[in-house]
Every structure is written in structure tokens, then in C-alpha cells.
Amino acid sequence: MMVDDLGIGDIGCYGNDTIRTPNIDRLASEGVKLTQHVAAAPLCTPSRAAFMTGRYAIRSGMGSTGRVQVLLFLGGSGGLPPSETTFAKRLQQQGYTTGLIGKWHLGVSCESRGDHCHHPNQHGFSYFYGLPFTLFNDCVSGEGSDVLKDLQEALRNLTLLLLIGIFTIVCVRVMGLLEVSLWLLVPLFLLSILAAAVWYFPFMLLPTWNCIIMRNQEVIEQPMTVETLPHRLLGEAQNFIKRNADHPFLLFFSLAHIHTPLFTTPAFAGKSRHGRYGDNLEEVDWIIGKVTETVDSLGLADNTMMYFTSDHGGHLEDADPRIGQKGGWNGIYKGGKAMGGWEGGIRVPGIFRWPGRLAAGRVLEEPTSLMDLYPTLKYLAEDTEPDRQLDGHNLMPLLEGKTGRSEHEFMFHYCGMYLNAVRWHPPGSDSIFKVHLFTPNFSPPGAGGCYDTKVCLCHGDHVTHHDPPLVYDLFHDPSESRPLAPDTEPRYAEVLEQTAKAVGRHKSTLTNQHTADKTHSKASTDAHGVQNQLTWGKILWRPWLQPCCGTFPFCGCKENTTTF
CATH class of the missing domain: 1.10.287 (Helix Hairpins)
Incomplete structure (x- = not known):
């Protein structure tokens, strides 16, 4: 279960005492809570690509070299390359029935409207219902536009x-x-x-082009009715679990919450202490409770692993004079969504609940990653087939208490396609050093946000390179407020030396990668030989690729929602 744009500071079990999240808190009390769970990117498209594949987004060409850092049009040709392998595909090959309910945002088609080369059905999900794109302001009248x-x-x-x-x-x-x-x-x-x-x-016409609902490869609503979306997604998730209760299944429930525009569900409107954002988060908690209730009522709890997380941190700059703050709170952590490798944009909730296998109430303070889900599921499915270069690690030894040490000695943090920061957890030490090679420029300086664009950029004059790099010890300074220096940290020189060597080893694994489509010219690939999926040529709208219900360009249909 993945929430969109959720701040780690918004959950009760992570320290919030003003927003009610009893169902999420219950998952933590009945399972294992991760306190240093990290996304591979501070934006949805690259983060979700890494999450699905167990690999940094740069390996699949899903990181940006310029202004556009996520997919902007369903009618573009970019997306998760067909050559990539997702955890859904691995489990599907092991006999699991696999489903994705909710947000995808990793592309649809490559060359023609019907090829669906990036579609969830082509990436291991036997059933898909939801948003092939995401929930954007353009989907609701009067909320403005998010796109260029x-x-x-x-x-x-x-x-x-x-x-x-x-x-x-x-x-x-x-x-x-x-x-x-x-x-x-x-x-x-x-x-x-x-x-x-x-x-x-x-x-x-963005509401018609981007704001759609698909069931498998069929467009069933265009444009979508946002008001009924939460209940429809929940109903589909519950029905998927019920249909597959008697055999192995994988459900990725990818919520449309809590990305803007925020919902105005009558049952939750005005009920929280934090305006519409708080209302939405309490609705998220209710949805999680309903999914948990479905699992438990079917007698599946003891042999079902449940996992709760967010794709990245909360969006600090997103606010509206009418309803106030629309983005999340990242607690003590600096930065937020689209702000490079600062902790606030990449540290996310991570909760695993499995009563039949995991001890209740454990807290793990070791570095872990969203990319760890892929090798963990592969292990649980007893998939021993050779794989590609993975950047995640099997979490089961940590979750079960068989080891107290994460396999992530080094973690690499990207801003677009550029290596932004490096994390080092030295053997035998509680320290976790974070080395920032460059940081996005905030506007105004020091205010904590990129107010001019709402999305920090990762190149050119938009960043400040640090020589020497900024160094923090997250164990003693989790808010990244006190940079270390040679006279304050005895291991300062060693930190720079070890991280530099780790960067060299990491970069050596990025060479000689093959393009996703070898028919494309060398000009369409990056320095590592991977076809870049976020170029202008792939991002911009192409009429012949636009998913359509009806006859293009007269697209339009409504789903029968009387059952929800």
C-alpha cells in the first residue's frame, strides 16, 4: 500500500499527535516499523521506477537531465522500458495472481495507441484498475494546471x-x-x-487526455469523476483480495491520495485539525483500515505480508490561499518533495505487518530502501532465477531479527540523473554519514523551498556544487542542520575517501548497459547507454499515442459506479 506524496511526519506512529491515524498505527504495533526507510528519488516517476524494479532509476533511463523530471502526458512515448523487470513480473512467473489498483505514472504506449508497451499489464500485473497517469490539479476544475x-x-x-x-x-x-x-x-x-x-x-484538454481510468487496457472513464475515485479504488482493492483469497496473490494498492488536488469526501470534510490535507490523510487511514479489515476477515492475516509506505516525502511548497497547506509535513527532516537528497524528500514511512512470521512492535533503525521490496518478494516467492544488477536487498533477515545490520553500507541519492548525495553506514558504527555533492538552490535562499517553480531542478544554475562536500552524521543530526568539519569529526577525511571510492564502484556498474530499444539512435541514449525516457521528444503529447474512449479526438465515457 503506497500513498502519494505522504510526509513521514504526518503519521501518528512516526510522532504526529494532531492527525488521527489509528489504522496505520495499528499496522506498526502489530508489525515492524522502519525509521530510516528511504526512497530512491524525491519525485514519483523515478521513485516508482526504482521501487518496481529494485534498481536506481538511472538504470532504466527514468531520471531527468533537464527541467522535466516526471511524465507529463499519457500521450507521450516515455515510460518504464519493456526490457525492465518488475517484482510483479517475477511473482507472476512464480504463479502469483498480480494486481495493481490505483496510480501507475510509468507510461502507457511507445509507438502506437494500442501497443501498451509501458502498461502495467506488460510489466507483470495481470489485472489493472486505476490511473495510468496520476491525480493532477488539471483533473479538477478551478484547481489550475500542473503542466508546463x-x-x-x-x-x-x-x-x-x-x-x-x-x-x-x-x-x-x-x-x-x-x-x-x-x-x-x-x-x-x-x-x-x-x-x-x-x-x-x-x-x-488535459482533463480529457490525462485524467482517465483504465481497466486493464481499456479506457473506462474519460475524463474521470474525482469525487467518487477513493471509494472506487478501495472497492476494487477489496474485491481483488476476495477474488484471490484461495491462492497466492500480490496486490499493489497505489493510492491516489495525498497528491493534489485534495479530495472533498463528505464523510471526512472538516473533521481534522489540519484543513483539507488533514481530512485527506484521515481518509487514507480509514482506507488502510478497510483493507486490513478485509485481509483479517478472510482469515488471511497470518500468511499475508502487508506493507505500507509512501513514494517520497511531502510537498512543502504546495499551498492555496483558500484552503491553506496542501502538502505534507516531513517532521524534523530538512527539505521535501523534489528537493534532491535532503532527508525530508526521501525518508518515508515503512511498515511491515505479518502476524504469522514477524514479531509485533519491533522498530528497525537501520537504513533500508523502497528498492528492497523487489528482492524481498523474490526471496519470499522462492525465485532463484538469475537477475540483473539490483540495488535493493532482501529485508527478511532484518525483519525477522536474524540480523541486526542492514546490507546497505552505501546508498546513493539522485537528483534527476545526477548523483546528488551518498550515505555511508560504517561497519561497527552507529553513525550514518551523508555526503552532499551538490544541493538544489532554494528560493528565497534558506527558506526551504523552490517557490518559483514548486519543483527544484537538478542542473546548471539551479544547483550549488560543494567542494568540499557537505557532510552530516544523521545518527546525531537527523535534521541535517550541523555540517561536519575536520576539526569536529575525527573521521571526516575517511568519510570523504570511502564515499568517493563507493561512488567509483557504483558508477562502474552503470557502464555497458543496453538500450531498451536497440533500434533507436545513439543520440537517444545517455552516457550509460540507457535510452532516456524523460527527454522532450518522449515527454510531449502525441495525438496518435493518446489513450481514448471512443473515436479520437472525441474521447469520452463514464464508468457505471452504482456498485461502489
Whole structure:
């Protein structure tokens, strides 16, 4: 069960005493709570790619080199490459029935509307119901747009200027002020039509293009009705569990909460102490409780592992003058969503509950990763087939108390495709050193956010490189507020030396990787030979790739929701 954009400081069992999360807290009291659970990226597309594959997003080309760091259009051609292997595919091969309910956001098609090369069905999920994209502000009227707002404004302004130019030329000609050739109107008129089309069709119709629901490879609602979405997703998750209770199954319940726009479910509206965000989080807790209740009522608890987490930290900058804060709280940790390797953007809740196998109430303070789920599930499914280069580790020895030490001596933190920071947990030491090679620039400086764009960028003038790097000891300074120096940390030089060597070893594993599609030119691959999935050519909307219910471009349909 993965929540979207959930701050680690928003959960009761992680220290929050003003938002009610009794069902999530119950999972922790009946299972194992991880306190240093880390996402591989502070944004959803690269984080989820790493989560699904057990590998850093750079290995699958799912990290950005520029401005766009996530998939922006369902009609783009980028996504999780068909050559990648997910934990769902591994378990499917071991006889498990696999399902994904909720958010995907890892692409749909490559070359034609029907090829579905990036679709969950092609990545090991035998059943899919939910959002092939994500929940964006564009999906709700009056919430504004999340997608390339400055480009939208530029195209709109260009269209208006061209129309004003045409009107001015006509007026001047009619009034006889100047002899202006009417032929000048032709290119202006054509340019205005082109600018209007490039602005209107991809951007003004975003609710139709991106805000859809699919069941397997069929579009069943376009645009989607957001108000009924939470109950539909919950109902589908419960029904999947009930249908498959008698044989091995894997369910990835990927909630649409708590990404903006926030829901206004009547049963929860105004009930929390933190506005609509708190209402939404308490609804999340209720949903988790209902899923847990379904598992328990079917007598599945003792042989079912339940896992609760978030794809990354809360979004600090997201607020609205009408409803206040719309993003999460990351507790004592610095930074948040889309802010590089700072702890607030990558440290997430991690709870495993399995009464038949895991002792209740244990707390693990060792470094762990979302990427660890892949090798853990592979181990539990008794899958011994050779695999690719993995960056996660099997968690069962830690969870069961057979070892007290994480296999993650080093962890690497990426901002886009760029190595941003390195974490080192020295053998025989409680210290966990964090070395920041560069950090995103905050605007205004020191205020804790990228207020101009709401998403920190990872390249050029948007970052500050540190020489020497910033060094923190997370064991003594989890909020990353006191940089170490040679005169304050005896191991300072050793930390820099060991992390530099680890970076060299890590980078050597990234070479000689094959492209996802060898028919593409070398220009479409990055320095490691992996086809980059987040280039402008792959991100931008292509009409022939747009999923559609009906006849394109007249897409539209509504799901019968009377059963929910």
C-alpha cells in the first residue's frame, strides 16, 4: 500500500499527535516499523521506477537531465522500458495472481495507441484498475494546471499577439492610414491557428487526455469523476483480495491520495485539525483500515505480508490561499518533495505487518530502501532465477531479527540523473554519514523551498556544487542542520575517501548497459547507454499515442459506479 506524496511526519506512529491515524498505527504495533526507510528519488516517476524494479532509476533511463523530471502526458512515448523487470513480473512467473489498483505514472504506449508497451499489464500485473497517469490539479476544475504553466502562458500570449496583429493590420487598411498588403494576413493567420492549436489541444484538454481510468487496457472513464475515485479504488482493492483469497496473490494498492488536488469526501470534510490535507490523510487511514479489515476477515492475516509506505516525502511548497497547506509535513527532516537528497524528500514511512512470521512492535533503525521490496518478494516467492544488477536487498533477515545490520553500507541519492548525495553506514558504527555533492538552490535562499517553480531542478544554475562536500552524521543530526568539519569529526577525511571510492564502484556498474530499444539512435541514449525516457521528444503529447474512449479526438465515457 503506497500513498502519494505522504510526509513521514504526518503519521501518528512516526510522532504526529494532531492527525488521527489509528489504522496505520495499528499496522506498526502489530508489525515492524522502519525509521530510516528511504526512497530512491524525491519525485514519483523515478521513485516508482526504482521501487518496481529494485534498481536506481538511472538504470532504466527514468531520471531527468533537464527541467522535466516526471511524465507529463499519457500521450507521450516515455515510460518504464519493456526490457525492465518488475517484482510483479517475477511473482507472476512464480504463479502469483498480480494486481495493481490505483496510480501507475510509468507510461502507457511507445509507438502506437494500442501497443501498451509501458502498461502495467506488460510489466507483470495481470489485472489493472486505476490511473495510468496520476491525480493532477488539471483533473479538477478551478484547481489550475500542473503542466508546463509557463509554456502554456507563452503559447496563449503568442496567439493573442498574432490575433491583435491581424486586427491591427485590418484596421489600418480599412482606415486608409497605410497601404498594407492583405497578403501579410495569410502567414499571420496561419501562425495564429498553429499557436492556438499547439496551446489548446494539448493543454486545455488535459482533463480529457490525462485524467482517465483504465481497466486493464481499456479506457473506462474519460475524463474521470474525482469525487467518487477513493471509494472506487478501495472497492476494487477489496474485491481483488476476495477474488484471490484461495491462492497466492500480490496486490499493489497505489493510492491516489495525498497528491493534489485534495479530495472533498463528505464523510471526512472538516473533521481534522489540519484543513483539507488533514481530512485527506484521515481518509487514507480509514482506507488502510478497510483493507486490513478485509485481509483479517478472510482469515488471511497470518500468511499475508502487508506493507505500507509512501513514494517520497511531502510537498512543502504546495499551498492555496483558500484552503491553506496542501502538502505534507516531513517532521524534523530538512527539505521535501523534489528537493534532491535532503532527508525530508526521501525518508518515508515503512511498515511491515505479518502476524504469522514477524514479531509485533519491533522498530528497525537501520537504513533500508523502497528498492528492497523487489528482492524481498523474490526471496519470499522462492525465485532463484538469475537477475540483473539490483540495488535493493532482501529485508527478511532484518525483519525477522536474524540480523541486526542492514546490507546497505552505501546508498546513493539522485537528483534527476545526477548523483546528488551518498550515505555511508560504517561497519561497527552507529553513525550514518551523508555526503552532499551538490544541493538544489532554494528560493528565497534558506527558506526551504523552490517557490518559483514548486519543483527544484537538478542542473546548471539551479544547483550549488560543494567542494568540499557537505557532510552530516544523521545518527546525531537527523535534521541535517550541523555540517561536519575536520576539526569536529575525527573521521571526516575517511568519510570523504570511502564515499568517493563507493561512488567509483557504483558508477562502474552503470557502464555497458543496453538500450531498451536497440533500434533507436545513439543520440537517444545517455552516457550509460540507457535510452532516456524523460527527454522532450518522449515527454510531449502525441495525438496518435493518446489513450481514448471512443473515436479520437472525441474521447469520452463514464464508468457505471452504482456498485461502489
